[in-house]
Each structure stands twice: as structure tokens, then as C-alpha cells.
Amino acid sequence: MSDEPKIPEKIERRLRLKTLRPDLEPLARELVELACTGSRELWGELTPDRLKQDTQLRRRFYELAHEGMFAAQEKMAGRVGTGERWDVSEQLLFRAVADTIAWAMLGGQLCYARRIYRFQKQPDLSASNFASVLRACQELRERAPGCMPLISDLTSFVQVGDIISVSAERRISIIEVKEGEHNKHVLDLAMFYAASGCETFREVVERTESRKTVKQMGRVLRQKARMTHVSEVMSQGSALDPDTGELVRIPEPFFPIETWDEALADLTEQAKERNWAYNVQGPIFLGAYAGDIAPRGHLMFLMALSLQGDVEQDYHIIRLADCMQIPLAPPVFSRTLADDVKMDILFGRMNVCIAVSIPALIEACEMAGMDVRHATRKELGRAKVAGARPVVHQGKGLMFSLEGREMMLLEGVIFRALFHGQQPESVLWHYLKNGELGLAKKGDVAN
Incomplete structure (x- = not known):
């Protein structure tokens, strides 16, 4: 009998390497170049201080960035305007590019993105008033040069208004288009x-x-x-x-959260050189697999996790490319990765797997000065009734406390960790330390 740990089939299947349609890669590169690098000519002149203090430079920077974004939208709109049905690969690509623009407009802030997502299915563009909305975008650009009017239906998560527009001065407006x-x-x-x-x-x-x-x-x-x-x-x-x-x-002031973005960038570069790489950032486990290893890399990742704990009970696991299908998860194009790495991930040349270890998270939080206990059945039930989505580990909820404030571990914290590159213990510490969620006393439940 083998002592080798058994990998749950449903998890193995979910983490398998998947790819967009290969012939879309030239278009993907073109759209990303337009959407993300319109201001390239100014990059050599930019510093954080100068961008903050020099109003003319800042305006020119956003004008150029918006020009590129709008060109990318026009190119996608041309394809939608043909009236031909688009397949899953095209839809994922176009929505990811539009989402990348939207996240840039929102400054990457999840707190804002959550306000414009209504948990609805986005409409079929061929059946929407797409042509009239596109004309409205073009008119907005003529009336307010330098702005970026984004068609909401192109994105996966903008579900308030037909257009979300940002000016060269970074003022955001939401517009409804009515004709007839x-x-x-x-x-x-x-x-x-x-x-x-x-x-x-x-x-x-x-x-x-x-x-x-x-x-x-x-x-x-x-x-x-x-x-x-x-x-x-x-x-x-x-x-x-x-x-x-x-x-x-929306909590004020802004609190910096520790991230693992830099570790991810290093990991993918190492994988390109030797076909595989691992990294552990506290409770975050990272694995990247390229070349011939890419199709079976997820199995290697799961085996590595199984040496540390129960794959099904102790971990929350994703592929990095899952962000292309989940609203409120910034696409690969929004991450600080090399352009070639982004394409490798989308077109099947690299698979990146990420996991949050709940036992390691508990340990990291205790080391940061937090107390951790199991939630009572009453607390867990009250959280579910309130519409919260608690993380259940080995059948129990988890309560974290610091300096008289207490909160339950919810799926939102894990989502931030996996898809927004945030260290979960840092998120919890700031929630509790600064009372960001309005928690005034022990026993409250964070929504």
C-alpha cells in the first residue's frame, strides 16, 4: 500500500492548465499595449513626487494613458460591431482588457469596485444598445478631450450606468445613455x-x-x-x-497592506529560466511551472501542499489565471508581471498556482499579536443569517481579536489574499487595529 497522499480529484481538475485560443495572442498583445502603455513616452520623466506636484505633466500623462485605453476600446468595439458571435476565448480576453482599464480608472481600489458590481450577469453585447453607447463615448471624447469613457457592458463588473468616465483630472462620472x-x-x-x-x-x-x-x-x-x-x-x-x-x-485614511506581488514577479521569472519555482510568503504558498512541466505543474503543487497539511481542509487554492473569469478579481494584465509572462499564463505556456494556508494564517496572526479562537455555533449561525460568508476550517469558524476588537474570518479576506496579492494577516491586523469595519467590541461580525 502506498503512503503517497491522495489528491482530491475535484481540486486537481480545477487547477489544470487551461489556455485561450492560440491565434488570439497577437490581438491580445496589441490590446494590452494600447490599454496599458499609452503614456510610455513620459515614463522616463516620471517620479512619484513630480507626478504629484507637476499638474501639467500629470494631465499629459493621463491624456496619453486615456488615448491608448480608448484606442483599445475602439478596436474591441469594431469586433463587437460585426455582429458575429464571439467565443469564450474572445469574451474572456475582451472583458479582461476592459476590466484592466476599469481597475486603472478606479486606482485599483476594491472598495470602489464593489460599489459598482451588482452580482448580475453582464448582457450579451450583440443584444444591448452597444452602438448608441459607443457613439456617446465618442461624443464625450470630443466634448472633453483627454477623458476616458468606458463602456460598462464590456467589463465583467461595472454594472452601474452605461458608461463610467474619468477625466484627465481624475474626476469620475457615471452616465446613462437613453435614445428615442x-x-x-x-x-x-x-x-x-x-x-x-x-x-x-x-x-x-x-x-x-x-x-x-x-x-x-x-x-x-x-x-x-x-x-x-x-x-x-x-x-x-x-x-x-x-x-x-x-x-x-469607504474607510479613511488609507492603510498600506503588505503584499506578495514582488514575490510573484520573481517566482515567474525563475520559472521561465528553469521551468519551475516555489515561494512561501507567510501563509501564502506560490508555485509556477513553465515549458514541458506546465501541464502537470499543478500536481506537483498539490503534492507539495500535501506534505504540509490536508489539501482539502487546510488550504484555499486557485490558479492565477482564474482571475480572468471572476468579477472583482483584477485580470493578469493588471498585475506587476513581465508582458511575456502574462501571455505565457494565458496561452498555456505557464501555470501559476496560489494557496492560502489557514493553519499558517492562524500562526502568523498570533505572532502579530492577535488572539484566535473558534467561533461558537451561535456566532457562526448569526454570521450566515447576516449574509456574511465565513471561512469554515475543519467544521468551525474562526474569530480573530486585537485590543478589544474582534472579527470573524470571512471569505473576503481570503479573496483579497488570493486575487489582490494582499497578505491576509496584514488585512486582519489593519481591520482590527484601525477599526476599519466599524468593529467596536468583541463579538461583532465583520461583513
């Missing part, structure tokens, strides 16, 4: 009601207009409320969510 006489009529009704707040007017509309018009007016009002909510959160730091009625706060 009937749509204009509905928009006028909705805007008058929103400005006046007159319930008598709304009652008159409900009595005199068709059911379709009344329903459409309601949708316009909800859209406007969501756009106002997002704008207020981004500009003021807090606002009531129109869908839930909850007060949403």
Missing part, C-alpha cells in the same frame, strides 16, 4: 420627480401613463439612485445603499 422619443419622455418624467420629490406628480404619472412607462420610470429612478450612491461614496466616503438601505463607508 419614448426613452427621452421617460427620462424627463424620472428627472422631474427626482428633482422635485413630489409624490403627487408620481401618482399622476401612475394614473395617466402606461404600465410600461411607469415600470421604465421606476428602473430609471433606481439607476439614478445607484449612480448617485456610487458618486457619493467615491467623493464623500459614505452613502446609503439604495438597494439595502445600509450606510456604506
Whole structure:
């Protein structure tokens, strides 16, 4: 009988090497070059201090960056405009490029991205009012040179407004596009009601207009409320969510979180040289496999993990390329990796696997001065009822505390660790140390 640990088949299958359609690579390189390097001519002049202090240079930097982004969007729009169906590879590529632009517009801030994602399925572009939205983007560029109007439906997560636009001065606006006489009529009704707040007017509309018009007016009002909510959160730091009625706060001030981005970049370069590489960053386990080893690298990674713990119970594991299919996960193009490495990952020449070890996370948190205990059944049940998504390790939830504040470990912390390159113990420490989630006393549950 072999003592070799058994790898769960469902995990092995999920981590297998996958690839985009090979003939798309030249297009992928072109789109990424446009979307990510429009300001290249200024790179030699840039320093953080100069970009902050020199307003003319800063404006020119964003104008050039936006010009490249818009050129990438125009190229994708040309393909969508043919009306031909696009396959999964094209869809993943186009949405990833659009997402890369969106993340750049949002400064890479997950707290903002979460406000414009409504957990809905993005529409089929061939069935949307894509042509009219594209015309609106072109008109915006003419009226406000240097801005970057991004078509929301091109992305995987921008679900508020038809267009999210950022000016050369970094002011963000969300725009709804309406065409046709009937749509204009509905928009006028909705805007008058929103400005006046007159319930008598709304009652008159409900009595005199068709059911379709009344329903459409309601949708316009909800859209406007969501756009106002997002704008207020981004500009003021807090606002009531129109869908839930909850007060949403964007924490201030900004707290720097430790990351493993640099380790990932080093790891992939090592893998290109010798076909494989491993790295451990506290509770983060990294493995990269290239060349002939790439198709079976995930098996090597799982075997390595099994030497340290139970693969199914102790770890949360992804492929780096999974980010291409998950809204709110920045695409590979947004990571600080060499351009060739990004293409290797997408086109099957490299597989990168990442895991968070829960036992190692507990140990790292205790070393950082936090106390850790198991959640009670009541606490775990209350978290689930509240809509939270607790991490369950060996059948139990985990509570972390520091200086009188306590929070439950939720999936959001693991998501940040795996897809945003953040060290999970650093995330927990800052949540607790700074009261970022508004935790005032032990026993509270962080959502």
C-alpha cells in the first residue's frame, strides 16, 4: 500500500492548465499595449513626487494613458460591431482588457469596485444598445478631450450606468445613455420627480401613463439612485445603499497592506529560466511551472501542499489565471508581471498556482499579536443569517481579536489574499487595529 497522499480529484481538475485560443495572442498583445502603455513616452520623466506636484505633466500623462485605453476600446468595439458571435476565448480576453482599464480608472481600489458590481450577469453585447453607447463615448471624447469613457457592458463588473468616465483630472462620472422619443419622455418624467420629490406628480404619472412607462420610470429612478450612491461614496466616503438601505463607508485614511506581488514577479521569472519555482510568503504558498512541466505543474503543487497539511481542509487554492473569469478579481494584465509572462499564463505556456494556508494564517496572526479562537455555533449561525460568508476550517469558524476588537474570518479576506496579492494577516491586523469595519467590541461580525 502506498503512503503517497491522495489528491482530491475535484481540486486537481480545477487547477489544470487551461489556455485561450492560440491565434488570439497577437490581438491580445496589441490590446494590452494600447490599454496599458499609452503614456510610455513620459515614463522616463516620471517620479512619484513630480507626478504629484507637476499638474501639467500629470494631465499629459493621463491624456496619453486615456488615448491608448480608448484606442483599445475602439478596436474591441469594431469586433463587437460585426455582429458575429464571439467565443469564450474572445469574451474572456475582451472583458479582461476592459476590466484592466476599469481597475486603472478606479486606482485599483476594491472598495470602489464593489460599489459598482451588482452580482448580475453582464448582457450579451450583440443584444444591448452597444452602438448608441459607443457613439456617446465618442461624443464625450470630443466634448472633453483627454477623458476616458468606458463602456460598462464590456467589463465583467461595472454594472452601474452605461458608461463610467474619468477625466484627465481624475474626476469620475457615471452616465446613462437613453435614445428615442419614448426613452427621452421617460427620462424627463424620472428627472422631474427626482428633482422635485413630489409624490403627487408620481401618482399622476401612475394614473395617466402606461404600465410600461411607469415600470421604465421606476428602473430609471433606481439607476439614478445607484449612480448617485456610487458618486457619493467615491467623493464623500459614505452613502446609503439604495438597494439595502445600509450606510456604506469607504474607510479613511488609507492603510498600506503588505503584499506578495514582488514575490510573484520573481517566482515567474525563475520559472521561465528553469521551468519551475516555489515561494512561501507567510501563509501564502506560490508555485509556477513553465515549458514541458506546465501541464502537470499543478500536481506537483498539490503534492507539495500535501506534505504540509490536508489539501482539502487546510488550504484555499486557485490558479492565477482564474482571475480572468471572476468579477472583482483584477485580470493578469493588471498585475506587476513581465508582458511575456502574462501571455505565457494565458496561452498555456505557464501555470501559476496560489494557496492560502489557514493553519499558517492562524500562526502568523498570533505572532502579530492577535488572539484566535473558534467561533461558537451561535456566532457562526448569526454570521450566515447576516449574509456574511465565513471561512469554515475543519467544521468551525474562526474569530480573530486585537485590543478589544474582534472579527470573524470571512471569505473576503481570503479573496483579497488570493486575487489582490494582499497578505491576509496584514488585512486582519489593519481591520482590527484601525477599526476599519466599524468593529467596536468583541463579538461583532465583520461583513
